Amino acid sequence: MRRIIIFIIMSFIFTVFMFIYKDSIVVFPNQVSDYIKSNFIIDTGARNAVTSIYLNYRVYDTFFETLTLLVSIIGVIHFSKHEGEL
Amino acid sequence: MSFNGETASIILFFIGLFGLIGRRNIVKTVISLGIMETAVILFFISTNFTEGRLPPIGDINPDKMADPLPQALMITAIVIGVSLTAVSLTMFITLYHKYGSTNWAKVNRKRIDETDD
């Protein structure tokens, strides 16, 4: 019974959301994208635009992503309590 | 209105939200978090995309290129999702060995009983 009520509420929210979403017009600010698309070969020497973004333009992303992976591994080792040696 | 990637991602997001609220199994909660994260990734990839764009590799015309910025952001999001799933499953296994149940409500009741004693 609880699940059916939640399902009905979810369907209602989804219908309202789609009703609002179908008329909305999103204007994307394309300045950054246009700059990267026309200049990435000269600026970074990469021929793959995705590599040029995550290693040159937005290198902080890579820093903190690798830090997140390191912290998650520390968490995996720390959270598993078991008998015997760690 | 056409059925494109954004519509599919919104449907997936609500499926994940239903699983998060309506289910009381811990493993199903982790799976629902994964579904919601996949929906967000699909939304970012398929937004600002029109038919006939080329992948952003090589020196082709910049007007015909797909937007490379959300793709670079989503590489980060995928790796973070893997680490999130790994940490939450490890926490679940330790919790299961301590309380012996996969139900949120039963685990909560046992914890309250434990702190009362």
Place this chain on the structure above:
Amino acid sequence: MNKDSEIISNTVSLLYPFIILFAFYIILNGHITPGGGFQGGALLSAIFITKYMGIPTNDTDLKNFKIIEKIMFIIIMIIPMIFLFNGLNKKFSFLNEYYLILMNILIGIKVCCGLSIIFFRFVFYESR
């Protein structure tokens, strides 16, 4: 898991060199083709997973993985600080390509170590 499966160990030992080749192809060509450090690192960790499926032993030492991962993280922090933040990429523009290849290799090794640690932790300690 069945310890002595002839089919799995034979198939895996056939597939082994091709996985290594494909992983290094993806990492080393990450700046000109689709691919890069993260994807190639995931494939490199598939090497260790297939090795465990072929020969299920419990004596893999996780300490080396942890040390390599921390050293790789420090190197990943240091190299862009020297190369990008001092403006050297504008002065010596011929070094750009080598910088991308080096960073892709470092990220690949780091992601490989991380995913292998997660897999071996789950297999060794959590499967009670």
